[in-house]
Amino acid sequence: MIDLIFLEDDPVLGAELADFLGEIGYCVTFVTSLAEFNAAFEPGRHRLAVIDIGLPDGSGLSLIQNLRLAGDRLGIVVFSARGTATDRIEGLCIGADHYLGKGCDLGELSATLEALCRRLELNRSQPAWCLEIGPRRLCLPDGAQVSLSQQDMLVLRCLMAAPGESISRRQIIQALGGDYLSYDQRRLDTQMRRLRRKVLDNAGTELPIKTLRNSGYCFYDAASVRP
The missing domain is CATH 1.10.10.10 (Winged helix-like DNA-binding domain superfamily/Winged helix DNA-binding domain)
Structure with missing residues (x-):
């Protein structure tokens, strides 16, 4: 099972999505702030990250930039209510692999993570x-x-x-x-x-x-x- 860290500052929405991510086969670490992310993130264990960028204690974009500067081979999906073309371009240019709006279908989130797993050669070894x-x-x-x-x-x-x-x-x-x-x-x-x-x-x-x-x-x- 692949370890995924999920950063979302809305505790209700975050809990629902963390449950969904767990149900589709990921081992989820759910955090609600940059401070919690920095305390919980383990580069050797977490292989995927789903990150909101509008946070109470800082910018998710700065977090992504720092993760990329650290050189960790981490799959990053932005999941944000900020969905203009400018927002998406900025997120992708700063280092996100994918950028999804919070209004997207959950199937799209699942498929995006599956595609990222294939590209990063992460094997979930999950019988069908x-x-x-x-x-x-x-x-x-x-x-x-x-x-x-x-x-x-x-x-x-x-x-x-x-x-x-x-x-x-x-x-x-x-x-x-x-x-x-x-x-x-x-x-x-x-x-x-x-x-x-x-x-x-x-x-x-x-x-x-x-x-x-x-x-x-x-x-x-x-x-x-x-x-």
């Missing part, structure tokens, strides 16, 4: 979940298998075909053959609860699906879909 369409079977990374109903399979196929991405409720309902405008969305909520419970009861493992507020769902682990 596999959905087998024909036998309607979910294969877990530890080798356990869970038989699925047709609806279970359709929901998981929609989510697992794009791991790490936000899949809207509309997309899932359409995959189930429903009309989004007339579909009782409480049925989808019930379907997701039953699916999570089925995997937990039969395999003793939490299904790695995150509910995204006012958006949909995200399958946040490595996944593949087979015929």
